[in-house]
Structure formats: C-alpha cells, structure tokens
Amino acid sequence: MIKASKLAYEYIRRDEEGNVEGIVRALDGVDLDIKSGDFVAILGHNGSGKSTIAKEINAILEPTEGVLFVNNYDTSKEENIWDIRQSAGMVFQNPDNQLVASVVEEDVAFGPENLGVPTDEIILRVAEALEKVGMTAYRNSSPNHLSGGQKQRIAIAGILAMKPKCIVLDEPTAMLDPNGRKEVISTIHELNKKEGITILLITHYMDEVVGCDKVIVMDNGKVVMQGTPREIFSRPDEIKKHKLDLPQVTELADELAKEGVDMPKGILSIDEFVEAFTSRYAGK
Amino acid sequence: MLRDITLGQYYPTDSVIHRLDPRVKLTATLLFIVSMFLFHSFLGYAVAGICLAVVIVISHVPFRFMMKGLKTIWFLLIFTMIFNIFLTDGTILFQWKFIKISQEGLLTAAFMGLRLFFLIIGSSLMTLTTTPNQLTTGMETGLRWMKVIHVPVHEIAMMMSIALRFIPILMEETDKIMKAQQARGADFEEGKLMDRVRALVPVFVPLFVSAFRRANELAMAMEARCYRGDNGRTSMKPLKYAARDGIAYVIMVLFLVLIVFTDKIAALIF
Amino acid sequence: MLYLDKVNYIYQKGTAMEMPALHDVSIEIRDGEFIGVIGHTGSGKSTLIQHLNGLVKPTSGNIYYNGRDIWDEDFSRKELRTKVGLVFQYPEYQLFETTVEKDVEFGPTNMKLPKLEVQMRAFEALKTVGIGEDLYDVSPFDLSGGQKRRVAIAGILAMRPEVIVLDEPTAGLDPCGRDEILEAIARIRKERNITVVLVSHSMEDVARYVDRLIVMDHGMVKFDGPTKEVFQNYEELEKIGLAAPQVTYLTAALMKKGVPLPGIATTVEEAKEMLKAVTGAR
Known part of the structure; x- marks a missing residue:
C-alpha cells in the first residue's frame, strides 16, 4: 500500500531577513513497507519527522531524495496528486481546522463533491460514512456544537466518503480529552477490522499503540525501531532514549525486573501483568 | 455561549416562504427593492405595504421579532425623516425663527420613512426565512x-x-x-x-x-x-425548483405589474 | 486564603440557552496547598477556575479572598488577578509581544511597577520555568511548543501571585514537553512555595504530583480529599466518565486474585515497593 525507499526531505531554514540559516533534514533515508489492511503506528517526539512522513504520503510535500509509492502511485509525479489524496485520506490534529461546512453532512460531502461524484451517490456515501463512525444522529448539527472526539469522527467520516484504501491520522488525539481519545481510537480500530482500511496512526501516546500490528519509532528523521508492539515494548530503555513514554504496567514490570523480580519482557496490558505475576508469585 | 450566536437572524418555522428556493427569495428581494422606486403615490405604498404584510403573515415570523432587528436602524430612519421635514421647501405650515416645516416636507419625510422601512423589513424577511x-x-x-x-x-x-x-x-x-x-x-x-x-x-x-x-x-x-x-x-x-417556486415567480411578475399599474391609476385619479 | 461559599453559576441566565454550570460549590483553598482538579469536559471545572480570580461573577454565593468578598464594591479585582494567577489552556496562544522578555513583562507592567522591578520579575520568572537568557530576545513565535508554554506560564508568574491556577498545562504536548512543564511547576512549588491548582486530564500526572484532589461532575463537587483517598473510589470515577491511573487498576486486579497488597497504588513507584515486598524482594 505504502512503499518508501531511502526517502529524504530537506527544507531550508531562514532567519527573519530571509538569509539561509541552514538546511534541516526532516526525513533521512526512511524505508517503509506498509501492507494493505495493516494497522501501523508511527511514534516519535515532536520534531522527530513523523508529521513530515504524513505530508509526504499525502503528496503535500515532495521527496527531496528517494521514492515513495502510495497505492502504486509515485508521489513525485504531479499528475498523480489527486489519485494519491483520494486513496490515502488524511486526518489532522486540530478538529476545528479541518471541517469546512457548518452542517455535519455537508462537511462529510465535501470530499466526494470535490471528486465529482454524482449527487445520488454522494447522499449514499455520506449516510454510510456517518453510520460507520456512529455519528448518524448528528447529521444536521453544526460542528461547533460537537465535542472534540465527535468532530474528529466527522473528519474521519469525511475521508471515508472518498472511499480511500488507507487513512493517515496525524496526531488525531493530541487535543482531545481521555474520552475523546478512546472514541477516536476505537473508531479507527473498527474501520481497520471491519472495512479492511489500512491505518497509519501517528502519535506520541504509547497506550494508543498497544492494539496495532506494527510500530515504527522515529527520531531525528530516521526510523530507529520497528516491530510488533510487544517487540518494541520489550526494549524499554531504548524507548526512553527516544524521548517516549511507557504505559504504566510496562514500566512497572520493567522496574521490577531490574530489582530482581522475575517478570517477562514486553508486558502490554493489566491482564498480562496480573497473569504473569500471579503465575510466578501466587500464594507468597 | 458565544458559539450559539447565529449569523444573520434566521427564524426557524415551517412556512411556505421558508421552503422556497433561495434563488426565488433572492430575486424577490431584489425585485421588491427595485419596485420601491417605481411608485410615488399613496396607493402604491398601500399596495406594497399590503403585499409585504401578506408575505409576513405567511412566513409565520412574528412581527415583533422583526421589529427587534430594526432597533439599530431606528436612528437612521428618524434622522432621514427629520432631515426631510426641515429641508424641503414648499407651502409653509409652521415657522419659528429659521425652522420651518412645509407640507411637502412632511409628505416626503413620510414617504422616505415608509420606503426605508419597507426596504429593511423586506430584506430582513429574506434573512429571517433563509439559512x-x-x-x-x-x-x-x-x-x-x-x-x-x-x-x-x-x-x-x-x-x-x-x-x-x-x-x-x-x-x-x-x-x-x-x-x-x-x-x-x-x-x-x-x-x-x-x-x-x-x-x-x-x-x-x-x-x-x-x-x-x-x-x-x-x-x-x-x-x-x-x-x-x-x-x-x-x-x-443541488438546488431544484419545485412547483411553488414557479408560482412564486408568477406572483412576483403580477406584483410588479400591479405596482406600475396602481401608480398610473393614482396619477389619473389625483 | 480562597474560600468559595455555595457558589452557583448559570450560563446565559434569562435566555433560551440557560444552563446551570456550577451548583452549590463550596471549596476552601488553603495556603501552600497543591490541589488537582479533574472532571470530564463540561463538568464545570473551567468555569470554576474562572471564578477564582473574579473573571466570572457567580449567579449566587460568595467568594472570599483572605476573608474579603471579592465582589464587594470597593474590592479591586484587578489586584486580585495579580494575586491569583490564572494560566488558561493553550496559553501560548496569548503571546503577542516581539520578544520573550517583553511578553513576560506585560503582567508586571500592567501592575504599574517601576521598570527595574518589572525586569527583575521577568528574569526571575523565566529562570523558574527554565527558559535560558539566550532566548530572552527571541520572538515567542519562534519557540517550540513546550518553550512557548513555559514562557506563557512565566508571564503569570512574573506578577508574583500567591496562587497559580493552571488549566491543563500539558494538553497537546509530547512526553518531552509535558515533563518540561511538570518540572517547571515542581520548581515553582519549591522556589516560591505558593499554592498551586492544577486542572488536568492526566490521572497519572495528578497522582504523581498533587496532595489534594477535587473531582467535578455536572457542576458539583463529587469528591474532595487527599489524592490517594479519592482514587480509592476508582469505580465511582469510572461511572462519571473518568479513570484512575493504570497502576490503580492493576493493584486492584492483583488484590482480587488474592495477592496480599496493603491497598491500591496510585503511582508506579508505590506499586513497585508494594510488589517488591510481596515477592520477598529476592
């Protein structure tokens, strides 16, 4: 679905007078291979290059070096832009700044309208998309009256109505409260499972990564770690080195192991912890 | 909450006027404004006033609500009228030092006031019935x-x-x-x-x-x-015309004819 | 020092959108406390903190600052705002000056202090939040997210408030930026010894830092007590759409399985000590 080879992106930083201050290499030799139907998380602190990847995938930025293919379209070719954006939809961080219309259903219709879809089909697609994110009841509301989590679900519906193969979400939960975060994360998991849509979730919240197929950790524009959540979480010291957090249970298990308590590596959930702990220390 | 302030001043009811195609209402408003300059007689004002009143009644928007929207424009209205009263020459009815009021002045003031009033009510009727x-x-x-x-x-x-x-x-x-x-x-x-x-x-x-x-x-x-x-x-x-929109257009033409016609008759009578 | 007595607040009273936002809220904030306020969006916590410095007037009830009613005729609320510093959510969106230093000086300048005093306070505040001198002349718009936010906090701190209220100071930051802010708050506590009220969505942060926790729900105070005691009610918290730290659930689950723990834990360190004790610290 998404394939990158030695992808690099550089931009020139200028000071106030417009003099060149230096060249920033936001992406540096990134190789990616994301298969259709995968749920992949990209982790990294701010400035690690993870948002640049999202913009590359959506052909908002053009690669400086290397190649990037999205749904077999080369992103460096101008004529592919609209096909790329249709097949890999994008959801941004700020829920307010990506909704265009002042009525929910009209906003969801915005994408298909741009694609020139006939009226009857737009109506069908909008109804279907709102159904999938569970927002049908709000179709005639104003986005201004919705919660952050609901607005993000509308943004997702707006992308779904374009019938994409893949959705790229650039820190979709950073501005939400815990309930909003849960709403959004469970919505995208469901889309991945039921509709088979490839999901690329860019985030810095470790706990959102737990149910993913694959995790990619970025730092300094490079891919520094890659693997299943369990593989990644088994290397807690490395994660901390890249300025990321661990879920509390993983951290606790790791701390205990360091103190000589027999705990396995890469614990992801409360249940796993309880299971591991009681099987070893029951009755003591 | 500030986010609840609706722009314009849409007043939701389920009237025929609300359901009209917005293009019809835009045209009607434009036509009404133009028609204001087509007559100069009492009869003309009476006809326009009655037509406006009928539309208001059909729209189910309470008249008092419409007057609320006029609050900020009262000043302009009164200002225009006073200006006309004092600055029009003609048969003097009342004089005190340099201030004089003429019959023609009173008449023009009344007409100007009425015309402005109709204009404002007419166009706010559109924003009240159209989101x-x-x-x-x-x-x-x-x-x-x-x-x-x-x-x-x-x-x-x-x-x-x-x-x-x-x-x-x-x-x-x-x-x-x-x-x-x-x-x-x-x-x-x-x-x-x-x-x-x-x-x-x-x-x-x-x-x-x-x-x-x-x-x-x-x-x-x-x-x-x-x-x-x-x-x-x-x-x-997409906007699609319904039968009622056609009827509305016909009524508009009839209104225009009526206005021009009454003015002619008024000219004959008076 | 701050005392709220049966405060009620009704949104847009007298209009069709009338909505109760606070209901009979009575809270006492004492000198030197570190208080956390939690509650889901719309629980009234933002309205509550805007009452503390007189930005919002209660519909009924009274608020006292050092024994004086802040809505008395001759009480200066402008002065109150310098004593009760309120840092809004996403405070970096309020930066407007050309340099970091000037922006931090805005507050003390409004207090009509002598120029030297203004500068001193700004330096002091910037130091507390960990912004180095090399950034004083930089435009605040060129800073990183975490830095911007610390500058904004310094802007409040420079007024030398006796209480500082922070509305979700870590929202939207990455772990790095979040730690920077939390460290800055810890330093404020240590260096200034002032009262801190922290509104947060992160139960982990609240559990780690604050001594007393106030839980808001539907405009009412649902719980108010020592942090650990409040988290004992984790099942109740769940019902009103909140949660406890993950280790709290973990220790509760372990106890249910018969692991003999002294009680629930609220921080990783605490849980670690408990579990180590159980295993006999081999």
Whole structure:
C-alpha cells in the first residue's frame, strides 16, 4: 500500500531577513513497507519527522531524495496528486481546522463533491460514512456544537466518503480529552477490522499503540525501531532514549525486573501483568 | 455561549416562504427593492405595504421579532425623516425663527420613512426565512452566469460558507483571549480612548496569529480532501425548483405589474 | 486564603440557552496547598477556575479572598488577578509581544511597577520555568511548543501571585514537553512555595504530583480529599466518565486474585515497593 525507499526531505531554514540559516533534514533515508489492511503506528517526539512522513504520503510535500509509492502511485509525479489524496485520506490534529461546512453532512460531502461524484451517490456515501463512525444522529448539527472526539469522527467520516484504501491520522488525539481519545481510537480500530482500511496512526501516546500490528519509532528523521508492539515494548530503555513514554504496567514490570523480580519482557496490558505475576508469585 | 450566536437572524418555522428556493427569495428581494422606486403615490405604498404584510403573515415570523432587528436602524430612519421635514421647501405650515416645516416636507419625510422601512423589513424577511447556508448556495447557483464576466462566484460562495463556520469560533476565541489577558492585568474598561485602543493590541495580535494558523491548516485539509476549485465539482444538495417556486415567480411578475399599474391609476385619479 | 461559599453559576441566565454550570460549590483553598482538579469536559471545572480570580461573577454565593468578598464594591479585582494567577489552556496562544522578555513583562507592567522591578520579575520568572537568557530576545513565535508554554506560564508568574491556577498545562504536548512543564511547576512549588491548582486530564500526572484532589461532575463537587483517598473510589470515577491511573487498576486486579497488597497504588513507584515486598524482594 505504502512503499518508501531511502526517502529524504530537506527544507531550508531562514532567519527573519530571509538569509539561509541552514538546511534541516526532516526525513533521512526512511524505508517503509506498509501492507494493505495493516494497522501501523508511527511514534516519535515532536520534531522527530513523523508529521513530515504524513505530508509526504499525502503528496503535500515532495521527496527531496528517494521514492515513495502510495497505492502504486509515485508521489513525485504531479499528475498523480489527486489519485494519491483520494486513496490515502488524511486526518489532522486540530478538529476545528479541518471541517469546512457548518452542517455535519455537508462537511462529510465535501470530499466526494470535490471528486465529482454524482449527487445520488454522494447522499449514499455520506449516510454510510456517518453510520460507520456512529455519528448518524448528528447529521444536521453544526460542528461547533460537537465535542472534540465527535468532530474528529466527522473528519474521519469525511475521508471515508472518498472511499480511500488507507487513512493517515496525524496526531488525531493530541487535543482531545481521555474520552475523546478512546472514541477516536476505537473508531479507527473498527474501520481497520471491519472495512479492511489500512491505518497509519501517528502519535506520541504509547497506550494508543498497544492494539496495532506494527510500530515504527522515529527520531531525528530516521526510523530507529520497528516491530510488533510487544517487540518494541520489550526494549524499554531504548524507548526512553527516544524521548517516549511507557504505559504504566510496562514500566512497572520493567522496574521490577531490574530489582530482581522475575517478570517477562514486553508486558502490554493489566491482564498480562496480573497473569504473569500471579503465575510466578501466587500464594507468597 | 458565544458559539450559539447565529449569523444573520434566521427564524426557524415551517412556512411556505421558508421552503422556497433561495434563488426565488433572492430575486424577490431584489425585485421588491427595485419596485420601491417605481411608485410615488399613496396607493402604491398601500399596495406594497399590503403585499409585504401578506408575505409576513405567511412566513409565520412574528412581527415583533422583526421589529427587534430594526432597533439599530431606528436612528437612521428618524434622522432621514427629520432631515426631510426641515429641508424641503414648499407651502409653509409652521415657522419659528429659521425652522420651518412645509407640507411637502412632511409628505416626503413620510414617504422616505415608509420606503426605508419597507426596504429593511423586506430584506430582513429574506434573512429571517433563509439559512446562511441556503443563501450561499442560492447565490452560487443563481449567479453562476456571472462567471462569464469573470466574477469568481464559486470562490466567493466558498469564502462565505467558510466565514460562516469560523466566525463563531473566532468570536469565542476573542472572548477567551480577552479573559486570558485580563488575567495578566490587562484592562479594557478604563482609561482614555487611546489607552483602550492600545489595550486591544494584546487581543488582536494573538487573534490574527491564530486566524492565520487556522487558515493555513484549513487550506491544507481542504487540499488533502481533493479540493481544486469548482473543476468538475458536484453537489450533495443541488438546488431544484419545485412547483411553488414557479408560482412564486408568477406572483412576483403580477406584483410588479400591479405596482406600475396602481401608480398610473393614482396619477389619473389625483 | 480562597474560600468559595455555595457558589452557583448559570450560563446565559434569562435566555433560551440557560444552563446551570456550577451548583452549590463550596471549596476552601488553603495556603501552600497543591490541589488537582479533574472532571470530564463540561463538568464545570473551567468555569470554576474562572471564578477564582473574579473573571466570572457567580449567579449566587460568595467568594472570599483572605476573608474579603471579592465582589464587594470597593474590592479591586484587578489586584486580585495579580494575586491569583490564572494560566488558561493553550496559553501560548496569548503571546503577542516581539520578544520573550517583553511578553513576560506585560503582567508586571500592567501592575504599574517601576521598570527595574518589572525586569527583575521577568528574569526571575523565566529562570523558574527554565527558559535560558539566550532566548530572552527571541520572538515567542519562534519557540517550540513546550518553550512557548513555559514562557506563557512565566508571564503569570512574573506578577508574583500567591496562587497559580493552571488549566491543563500539558494538553497537546509530547512526553518531552509535558515533563518540561511538570518540572517547571515542581520548581515553582519549591522556589516560591505558593499554592498551586492544577486542572488536568492526566490521572497519572495528578497522582504523581498533587496532595489534594477535587473531582467535578455536572457542576458539583463529587469528591474532595487527599489524592490517594479519592482514587480509592476508582469505580465511582469510572461511572462519571473518568479513570484512575493504570497502576490503580492493576493493584486492584492483583488484590482480587488474592495477592496480599496493603491497598491500591496510585503511582508506579508505590506499586513497585508494594510488589517488591510481596515477592520477598529476592
């Protein structure tokens, strides 16, 4: 679905007078291979290059070096832009700044309208998309009256109505409260499972990564770690080195192991912890 | 809550007027404004007034609600009337030093006042019965022919609908920034005029920065959703004329004929 | 020092959109406390903190600052705002000056202090939040997210408030930026010894830092007590759409399985000590 080879992106930083201050290499030799139907998380602190990847995938930025293919379209070719954006939809961080219309259903219709879809089909697609994110009841509301989590679900519906193969979400939960975060994360998991849509979730919240197929950790524009959540979480010291957090249970298990308590590596959930702990220390 | 302020002043009821195609209402409003200049007789005013009253009754918008919207314009109305009373020459009815009131002055003032009143009520009837969204769509569809003379109709309509979405957000944001600066000791209520203007800098700078940031992000989000102007763009809710819209157009023509006709008759009688 | 007595607040009173936002809220904030306020969006916590410095007037009830009613005729609320510093959510959106230093000086300048004093306070505040001198002349718009936010906090701190109220100071930051802010708050506590009220969505942060926790729900105070005691009610918290730290659930689950723990834990360190004790610290 998404394939990158030695992808690099550089931009020139200028000071106030417009003099060149230096060249920033936001992406540096990134190789990616994301298969259709995968749920992949990209982790990294701010400035690690993870948002640049999202913009590359959506052909908002053009690669400086290397190649990037999205749904077999080369992103460096101008004529592919609209096909790329249709097949890999994008959801941004700020829920307010990506909704265009002042009525929910009209906003969801915005994408298909741009694609020139006939009226009857737009109506069908909008109804279907709102159904999938569970927002049908709000179709005639104003986005201004919705919660952050609901607005993000509308943004997702707006992308779904374009019938994409893949959705790229650039820190979709950073501005939400815990309930909003849960709403959004469970919505995208469901889309991945039921509709088979490839999901690329860019985030810095470790706990959102737990149910993913694959995790990619970025730092300094490079891919520094890659693997299943369990593989990644088994290397807690490395994660901390890249300025990321661990879920509390993983951290606790790791701390205990360091103190000589027999705990396995890469614990992801409360249940796993309880299971591991009681099987070893029951009755003591 | 600031976000609940609706732009314009849409008054939701389920009347025939509300259900009319926005293009019809736009045309009707335009026609009504033009018609105001087609008659100069009492009879004309009476006919126009009756027609307006009938439409108001059909629209189910309470007259008192409409008058509320007039509040800010009362001043203009009275000002115009006074101006006309004192500055029109003619048969003097009353004189005190340099102030004189003439019969013609009173008449022109009454006509001017009435005409202004009709204009305002007539056009607010449109905004009261049409949502801002419908109005935008109506303009885009109804004025599409203007593209021939290079008027960017689609772009203007898109700008209007984005403004409709973001004005409440920015208003709420202004409120928040003002409070935040107040928490840093800013004072918006005291001091001379210049001080008060200067006190707004800490509000407007962050507001503009935020507006530009939002604009940037929105532009990117729109592009990501394949927006490329109205090239091959379709619509989920295209405007379609119904039978009632045809009837409305016929009534409009009849109204125009009636107005011109009454003025002719009035001229014959008086 | 701050005392709220049966405060009620009704949104847009007298209009169709009338909505109760606070209901009979009575809270006492004492000198030197570190208080956390939690509650889901719309629970009234933002409205509550805007009452503390007189930005919002209660519909009924009274608020006292050092024994004086803040809505008395002759009480200066402008002065109150310098004593009760309120840092709004996303405070970096209120930066407006050309340099970091000037922006931080805005508050003390409004207090009409002598120039030297203003500068001193700004330096001091910037130091507390960990912004180095090399950044004083930089435009605040060129800073990183975490830095911007610390500058904004310094802007409040420079007024030398006796209480500082922070509305979700870590929202939207990455772990790095979040730690910077939390460290800055810890330093404020240590260096200034002032009262801190922290509104947060992160139960982990609240559990780690604050001594007393106030839980808001539907405009009412649902719980108010020592942090650990409040988290004992984790099942109740769940019902009103909130949660406890993950280790709290973990220790509760372990106890249910018969692991003999002295009680629930609220921080990783605490849980670690408990579990180590159980295993006999081999």
